[in-house]
Amino acid sequence: MSDEKNLKEEVKEIDFNEILAKYDRESAYRKIAGLTGRFIAVLAILFSLFHLYTAFTGVLPAQIQRSIHLSFALVLAYLLYPAKSSMPRNKMHWSDVCLAILGAIAGLYISFNYEALIYRAGEQTTLDIIVASLAILLVLEATRRVVGLPIVIIASTFLLYAKFGAYMPGFLNHRGYSISRIVSHMYYTTEGILGIPIGVSSTFIFLFILFGSFLDKTGIGKFFIDLANSIAGKAVGGPAKVSVLSSALTGTISGSSVANTVGTGSFTIPLMKSLGYKPEFAGAVEAAASTGGQIMPPIMGAAAFLMVEFIGVPYITIAKAAVIPAILYFTGIWIMIDLEARKTGLKGLKAEQLPKFTKVMFQRGYLLLPIIAIVYFLMNGATPIKAALYGIIISVVAGAIRKETRLNLKMLLEALESGAKSALGVAIACASAGIIVGTVTLTGLGLKLGNGLVSLAGGNLILTLVFTMITSLILGMGAPTTANYIITSTIAAPAIMKLGVPALAAHMFTFYFGIVADITPPVALAAFAGSAISGGDPLKTGITASKIAIAAFIIPYIFVLSPSILMINTTAIGVIQIIITSIIGMLGIGVAMQGYIFTNVNILFRLILFVAGLLSIYPGVYTDAIGIIVIATVLVMQKVKAKKEKL
Numbered sequence: 228m229s230d231e232k233n234l235k236e237e238v239k240e241i242d243f244n245e246i247l248a249k250y251d252r253e254s255a256y257r258k259i260a261g262l263t264g265r266f267i268a269v270l271a272i273l274f275s276l277f278h279l280y281t282a283f284t285g286v287l288p289a290q291i292q293r294s295i296h297l298s299f300a301l302v303l304a305y306l307l308y309p310a311k312s313s314m315p316r317n318k319m320h321w322s323d324v325c326l327a328i329l330g331a332i333a334g335l336y337i338s339f340n341y342e343a344l345i346y347r348a349g350e351q352t353t354l355d356i357i358v359a360s361l362a363i364l365l366v367l368e369a370t371r372r373v374v375g376l377p378i379v380i381i382a383s384t385f386l387l388y389a390k391f392g393a394y395m396p397g398f399l400n401h402r403g404y405s406i407s408r409i410v411s412h413m414y415y416t417t418e419g420i421l422g423i424p425i426g427v428s429s430t431f432i433f434l435f436i437l438f439g440s441f442l443d444k445t446g447i448g449k450f451f452i453d454l455a456n457s458i459a460g461k462a463v464g465g466p467a468k469v470s471v472l473s474s475a476l477t478g479t480i481s482g483s484s485v486a487n488t489v490g491t492g493s494f495t496i497p498l499m500k501s502l503g504y505k506p507e508f509a510g511a512v513e514a515a516a517s518t519g520g521q522i523m524p525p526i527m528g529a530a531a532f533l534m535v536e537f538i539g540v541p542y543i544t545i546a547k548a549a550v551i552p553a554i555l556y557f558t559g560i561w562i563m564i565d566l567e568a569r570k571t572g573l574k575g576l577k578a579e580q581l582p583k584f585t586k587v588m589f590q591r592g593y594l595l596l597p598i599i600a601i602v603y604f605l606m607n608g609a610t611p612i613k614a615a616l617y618g619i620i621i622s623v624v625a626g627a628i629r630k631e632t633r634l635n636l637k638m639l640l641e642a643l644e645s646g647a648k649s650a651l652g653v654a655i656a657c658a659s660a661g662i663i664v665g666t667v668t669l670t671g672l673g674l675k676l677g678n679g680l681v682s683l684a685g686g687n688l689i690l691t692l693v694f695t696m697i698t699s700l701i702l703g704m705g706a707p708t709t710a711n712y713i714i715t716s717t718i719a720a721p722a723i724m725k726l727g728v729p730a731l732a733a734h735m736f737t738f739y740f741g742i743v744a745d746i747t748p749p750v751a752l753a754a755f756a757g758s759a760i761s762g763g764d765p766l767k768t769g770i771t772a773s774k775i776a777i778a779a780f781i782i783p784y785i786f787v788l789s790p791s792i793l794m795i796n797t798t799a800i801g802v803i804q805i806i807i808t809s810i811i812g813m814l815g816i817g818v819a820m821q822g823y824i825f826t827n828v829n830i831l832f833r834l835i836l837f838v839a840g841l842l843s844i845y846p847g848v849y850t851d852a853i854g855i856i857v858i859a860t861v862l863v864m865q866k867v868k869a870k871k872e873k874l
Contacts, residue, residue, distance in 0.1 A: 256307035256648065257316045267306050271647035272640055274299040278433045282616040286430055291338050293421040296429035297362075298334025300654035301369055302327045303647065308372040326365065333362040337415070344415055351411045359414035360406075363662065366420060370659040373652055377702075378710050382659050385666035386413075392670055398679055401670050412669050419665030423536045424657035424713050431532040431542070432657075433650045434615035439526075440646035441619050442597060444638050445626035450591045451476040452494055457584035465575030466502055467512045467564040470495035474516035475523050475557050484708075484745040484753040487517035489760070496760045503573050506763030511746075511771035512564060514757035518745045518776065519556045521708060522738075524549050525602045529653045530712035530738055532611065537716055538730045543605040548731055548793035551802070552739070552782045555809050555844070559778030562817035570823040594632065597622040653709050660713035667717050677722035688726045692784060695719040696740045703744020711741035723787065732790045736783045743779040746772040777820055778813060781844065789846045801846075808851040812843030815858040824862060825869035832861050 259267060277295065286292050305327040309316065336358045337344060344355070351359070363386075371379045389409050392401035404412075413419035417426070455472035462468050473491045492513040499509035521528030524546040531549070535542045567573075600621045604614040623639070626632045634642070667673040684690035698719060702711045715737040723733040745753040751769035758768035773780075782792075791797040792805055818824040819837035828836070836858060843854030 256651075257309065257319070259317060259319060263319055267303070268640075268644050270299070270303060270306070271644040274303065274647040274650075275433075275437055275643040278429070278437065279616070279619070281430075282434055282612050286612070288341070289417055289426060290421055291341055293417075293425050293429050294334050294337035296433070296654060297366075297421070297425060297658055298331050298338075299647075300651055300658070301330025301334055301365055303651055304369040304373050304655055305330055307648065307651070308369075310372065326368070329361060330365050330369070333358055333365055336362075337421075348415070349411075351407065351415065355415070356407050356410055359410040362414050362420065363410060366655070366658045366662070369655050373655045374659065374707060374710065378656065378659055378707075381702075381714065382662040385663050385672075388672070389666045389669055398675050399672075401672075404669065409669070413662055413665045416665075418668045420658050420661040422661045422664050424533060424660050424664065424709075425654065427533050427536050428529075428650070428654045428657040431535070431611040431615065432529045432653055433646075434612060434619070435526055435532070436529075436650045436653070437643070437646035438597070438601075438615050438618045438622065440649060441622040441634070441642045442594070443645075444634055444642045445594055445622060445632045446591075447594045448477060448490060450587070450594050452491065453582045453587045453591075454584070457582045457587050459575075460581040461575045461578060463565060463568045463573070463575055466495055466498040467504065467509070467568065468561060470499065470513050471516045471557055471560050471564065474513065474520055475553075477517075477520060484514070484518040484521060484742070485756045487520045488514050488753045488756045491517065492757055492760050496757065500761060503571070506761040507758070507767040507771050508567065508763075510757030510759075510761035510763050510768040511754060511775055512560070513760075514746050514751070514753040514768065515560055515772045515776040516557070517757075518742060518753050518772075519553070519560070519779070521742045522549055522556060523553050525598065525605065528738075528742065529709045530741060533657075533709065533712060534716075534734050534738065535611070537720075538734055540731065541605075542611045545731070545735075546605070548735065548795070551792050551794065551806060551809070552735075552786060554806060555782055555813055556776070556778045558810050559813045559817060560775055562814055563775045563777075563821060566817055566821040566823050570821065590629075591632065593625050593628050596625045652707060656707050656710040657713070660710045663714055664717055673717050673721060676718045677725060680719060680722040681725055686726070688723075688728070688787075689784075691719075691722055691726060692736065692787060695723065695737060696780075696783075699737060699740035700744050700747050703741060703747065703750075708741045708745070711744065712738050715741060728787050729790050729795060731795065732787050732793055735793060736787050739779060739783040743773075743776065746776055748773065774820055777816060781816070781841065785844050785846075791846050804851075805846050808846075808855065809844045811855055811858060812840040812845075815840030815843060815854065815861075818862075825865045826872055828861075828865060832865070836861055 258264075277299065281287060281292060287295070305323045306319065309320065310323070314320065367379050367382060370382070386409065388395065389404055390406065391403060392399070393403040395401070414421065417423075452469070452473045455469040455476065459465055459468035459472055470491065473495065474487055477487050477491050492510070496509045496513050499512065500506060527546065527549060531545050532542065534545050597618045601614050601618040604617055605611070609617070623634055626634050680694060681691060684694060695715060699711060699715050702714060716734055720730075720733045720737050723736060724730055745751060746769060748754075748766055748769035751772065754769035754772040755765045757772070758765040761768070786792040791801060792809070794802060797805070815836040818828060819833040819840060822828050822833055839854045839857035839861070841854070842850040843858065
């Protein structure tokens with residue numbers, strides 16, 4: 228009882244909101260009370276109601292839907308996020324109110340002048356140019372506040388390139404464009420700020436974030452943790468495996484690695500530490516598992532919905548393609564945890580400390596109905612918009628089954644408000660990334676950079692992939708996954724496709740490395756959030772998280788070289804074979820990374836196991852056979868060695 232009491236006290240001492248605000252800029256918004264706070268809440272609720280209305284009645288014409296979405300996002304961004312982190316978060320500054328009003332005007336200008344703007348397309352008035360210029364500046368400043376400075380610098384650089392391209396050397400040279408042409412292209416076409424990224428944000432993404440908010444209000448997060456405890460709590464290294472399961476489940480409704488880390492880590496990290504895990508390992512396990520949530524079907528990170536539009540395939544195709552990589556990712560983490568626990572002698576929790584699986588499912592299993600329903604609707608041809616809408620309705624209905632999960636009016640309004648606030652970061656990032664995409668379409672930069680990347684790599688696919696990976700990881704230091712994916716998919720994905728790789732595999736490659744940037748040092752926000760809870764060293768936590776999530780650095784190369792792992796041109800038997808052989812391969816790599824199976828493994832066998840693991844993951848009869856035989860042989864030898872050591 229004393230250990231349990233100490234654990235609860237440790238959890239109480241941690242300020243999770245402060246950690247979330249520190250490592251997740253999108254969560255660092257003002258908390259304002261009184262009339263002003265209620266006014267902001269009403270605006271956020273109206274933001275959500277607008278999207279529910281258009282989901283019910285049909286999406287408005289693209290530029291109107293997107294400009295209204297942008298208006299709400301700009302107004303709320305300026306009202307919720309202070310200009311400086313040092314400014315008080317319980318007061319509103321008059322300058323923010325002025326900027327919010329300008330944001331509303333700039334966004335709604337298109338809606339109120341829609342027909343006139345169409346008729347004078349290409350011949351904008353002076354007022355049109357002024358409003359467009361103002362909109363660009365407002366988007367950049369909102370991005371700085373909500374998302375961070377790095378993406379602002381990138382977007383601004385692209386704008387300068389559009390203007391001064393005539394002075395650029397070599398293949399980057401172009402004739403340059405006037406300011407009026409640049410700003411009108413960026414704001415009055417569907418190629419720039421109001422392009423595909425914010426188009427997806429204003430339809431699919433917002434509704435799925437809102438769906439997650441409604442599910443959260445039903446208490447599904449606690450259900451996921453209890454469910455994971457009932458399944459894995461007694462196993463060797465139980466709390467760490469609970470972390471993997473609960474984070475994978477939570478990832479189906481949360482698109483943020485940091486928020487997932489803090490949400491589930493508030494329970495799992497102190498529990499891991501209480502059973503003897505080092506702080507760095509405890510924080511790393513949670514960060515690695517939470518980061519994987521964005522690649523976990525059926526509801527993946529926001530960038531997956533952008534992929535729908537970029538490559539023109541149904542969302543269910545992308546979710547289906549992500550199944551095997553997600554299984555391998557979490558299997559790899561599970562194996563690493565199991566080996567670490569066995570190596571250090573860490574046990575699981577006692578049965579009396581854990582909830583019973585049957586009881587958890589009987590009492591709250593119905594909370595899974597909305598997620599099951601979304602999968603059903605997507606598989607039966609419903610659009611993501613309708614699937615998300617039906618999911619929201621079913622989450623309210625399912626929650627009403629029992630009193631403790633029932634949503635009253637106050638909770639419904641809170642869900643609408645929190646959903647809108649959670650969507651702000653994605654909306655603003657998409658608007659800013661639209662400037663980058665707009666520059667690419669205006670100047671032809673994408674083709675030039677793609678050709679340049681292939682040329683730099685000498686036409687070698689592996690080198691091109693390595694350069695793309697490095698670019699994604701560097702961008703991930705300052706840009707969220709959504710913006711990271713937009714940039715790399717615009718520039719690098721075409722280069723990969725030029726070398727004969729299918730579009731889905733090329734885009735999934737950039738998507739994966741945009742996500743794992745959250746656990747890759749030197750800036751690994753999810754790992755840093757985990758270390759803040761565990762009290763461990765941030766850099767060591769990031770390195771450990773990268774080691775635990777080694778699968779995330781291997782799998783993307785495999786599915787580019789052999790797209791069958793994405794269920795492209797394969798059969799049901801082929802899929803089963805790939806899953807089995809790949810899991811065996813992950814075991815080989817896990818043993819190689821941990822240096823332990825039954826007993827300590829020497830460096831030579833670790834290298835052999837790593838190579839054999841890669842061979843087993845790579846789909847192919849001969850590679851699978853060689854890899855499995857080698858792994859089995861080494862494991863038998865290690866078992867014999869362990870028996871001799873005990874004599």
